[in-house]
Amino acid sequence: MDANQRIILFNQGAEKIFGYSAAEVMNQPLGKLLPQQFEEIHRQHVEKFGKSCGKARKMGERREIYGRRADGSEFPGEASISKLEVGGETIFTTILRDISDRKAAQAALERLSHQNELILNSVGEGLCGLDLQANITFVNPAAAKLLGYKIEELIGQSIDTILQQDKSNAEESIGLKSSPIDESLRDGIVHQVRKAIFWRRDGSNFPVEYVATPILRSPTEVAFSGRKSPTKTEIIGAVIAFRDITERQIVERMKDEFISVVSHELRTPLTSIHGSLGMLASGLLSTQPEKSQRLLEIAVDSTERLVRLINDILDVERIESGKVTMAKVSCNAGDLIEQAADTMQAIADKAGVTLSVSTVSAQLWADPDRIIQTLTNLLSNAIKFSSRGDTVWLSAQITAAEDRSSRGEWNSTFSPAQEHTRSGANMKQILFKVKDQGRGIPADKLETIFERFQQVDVSDSRNSEGTGLGLAICRSIVQQHGGKIWVESTLGKGSTFYFTLPLKQSVTNYP
Numbered sequence: 001m002d003a004n005q006r007i008i009l010f011n012q013g014a015e016k017i018f019g020y021s022a023a024e025v026m027n028q029p030l031g032k033l034l035p036q037q038f039e040e041i042h043r044q045h046v047e048k049f050g051k052s053c054g055k056a057r058k059m060g061e062r063r064e065i066y067g068r069r070a071d072g073s074e075f076p077g078e079a080s081i082s083k084l085e086v087g088g089e090t091i092f093t094t095i096l097r098d099i100s101d102r103k104a105a106q107a108a109l110e111r112l113s114h115q116n117e118l119i120l121n122s123v124g125e126g127l128c129g130l131d132l133q134a135n136i137t138f139v140n141p142a143a144a145k146l147l148g149y150k151i152e153e154l155i156g157q158s159i160d161t162i163l164q165q166d167k168s169n170a171e172e173s174i175g176l177k178s179s180p181i182d183e184s185l186r187d188g189i190v191h192q193v194r195k196a197i198f199w200r201r202d203g204s205n206f207p208v209e210y211v212a213t214p215i216l217r218s219p220t221e222v223a224f225s226g227r228k229s230p231t232k233t234e235i236i237g238a239v240i241a242f243r244d245i246t247e248r249q250i251v252e253r254m255k256d257e258f259i260s261v262v263s264h265e266l267r268t269p270l271t272s273i274h275g276s277l278g279m280l281a282s283g284l285l286s287t288q289p290e291k292s293q294r295l296l297e298i299a300v301d302s303t304e305r306l307v308r309l310i311n312d313i314l315d316v317e318r319i320e321s322g323k324v325t326m327a328k329v330s331c332n333a334g335d336l337i338e339q340a341a342d343t344m345q346a347i348a349d350k351a352g353v354t355l356s357v358s359t360v361s362a363q364l365w366a367d368p369d370r371i372i373q374t375l376t377n378l379l380s381n382a383i384k385f386s387s388r389g390d391t392v393w394l395s396a397q398i399t400a401a402e403d404r405s406s407r408g409e410w411n412s413t414f415s416p417a418q419e420h421t422r423s424g425a426n427m428k429q430i431l432f433k434v435k436d437q438g439r440g441i442p443a444d445k446l447e448t449i450f451e452r453f454q455q456v457d458v459s460d461s462r463n464s465e466g467t468g469l470g471l472a473i474c475r476s477i478v479q480q481h482g483g484k485i486w487v488e489s490t491l492g493k494g495s496t497f498y499f500t501l502p503l504k505q506s507v508t509n510y511p
Helices: 011-020 036-051 102-123 143-148 180-186 219-224 248-280 290-319 335-353 368-384 416-422 468-479
Strands: 065-068 075-084 091-100 128-129 136-139 191-199 205-219 234-244 330-333 354-357 363-366 391-400 426-435 484-491 494-503
Touching: 011 065, 011 091, 036 065, 036 075, 075 102, 075 290, 091 416, 128 143, 143 234, 180 191, 180 205, 180 234, 205 248, 219 426, 248 290, 290 484, 330 368, 335 363, 335 368, 335 391, 335 426, 363 368, 363 494, 368 391, 368 426, 368 468, 368 494, 426 484, 468 484
Parallel strands: 354 391
Antiparallel strands: 065 075, 075 091, 128 136, 128 234, 191 205, 205 234, 330 363, 391 426, 426 494, 484 494
16 A cells, blocks of 8 residues: 555465455555445554554454455455555555454364353263363363352362362271372373262361373374474373262262161061971970970961061152152041050050050041041050050140241141141141150151151161151151141150141142
């Protein structure tokens, strides 16, 4: 361009970029090659440059510019500009590069990067990217949430932040130098760990399983990046994928307890049955009818014990899964109490325990068979753990529905907010009590005894022929009726089990 910004030279590269021949643009103003909205800006820029002391401005020093082709289409570009004096006249030379392809590739790369980021962020497992120094370079939201950090707080930190071994004596808590993560960074091999401990920001820890996968770069990739190519694959970092296994450990522990209890409950009566029937089948006792009769009684008792176990397992499972529909009808609480007491009287007499009953007349909307089952289960436990000469009390009273949320006694299917709504000033309920003079229950067992296969003592199932399912069944039945169940106890003095049911007039909206 001359000093008036008219084109005086247009090479073949320019012809290819703009779609004009040199003859078409010669002596034309520079604006012919620019989008209209940029013409004045470029004119002012060239004028300013002409008055400056500088001789040239390199490509890329200016912000991105745009050109206009002969067909009217626009494209992004980069340009350098220089000036020189020829015969006292200033000549400007502009070298232009069309960066459309580069921009398209960059946009595609950004889309791909965004897609990858969305994928990584949506993964439920925690992900951490590490460099060779084991510093964190990437963290997805799941990892940050599990560890209790903000993402920016972890970036740049050493992985030792979550591996630090000096906060606890936990055997699984180890530092980087003795961890499989460090091995992956050194040997380039994937290492999987089934059980380890990671530390949260607040100093607490949790069990995890994780996989440390090295990030590898091939010699071809290194050469393409412009660096000196090595002769073998290069380790440039690692990715740690981890998950919290707290719930899995709880399930595994429950499974182990289930297998332990059920195997004992099955093996013991089966052994008795097998032994008794084997002796009878051998004919050795054919001349001893009394011993034969005793062996038959043992076999029958053991068979009944197995039937009870199977029925209890099926009962609690069906009730909790909602497969058993409560056949609710209008019934009198006093009648249910008397029937339960009559059912258990013979067992109390045999154990030498006095059964004291106090009834109350109140109409319930309930499944009578299931409420009697609940009462007899509670009475059976009370009698079982009472000594000869003790008394077991069964009573009931009508009360105003009490909000027990402040006392943490929530064993119903309703939330505290729902209970508050249901427990208005006019809400009435019946409170059942079963009290004994037994050994009592430790404070740390007051909640867990309502879980499946839970006993106050592991010897209970052996000594008292319990399955550990009775209280779980009681809780499920009470919950299905919209009530609550809990226990209060003093060691050495006895326990009192309570459960509530809404009166019939209080359950209009809860059929």
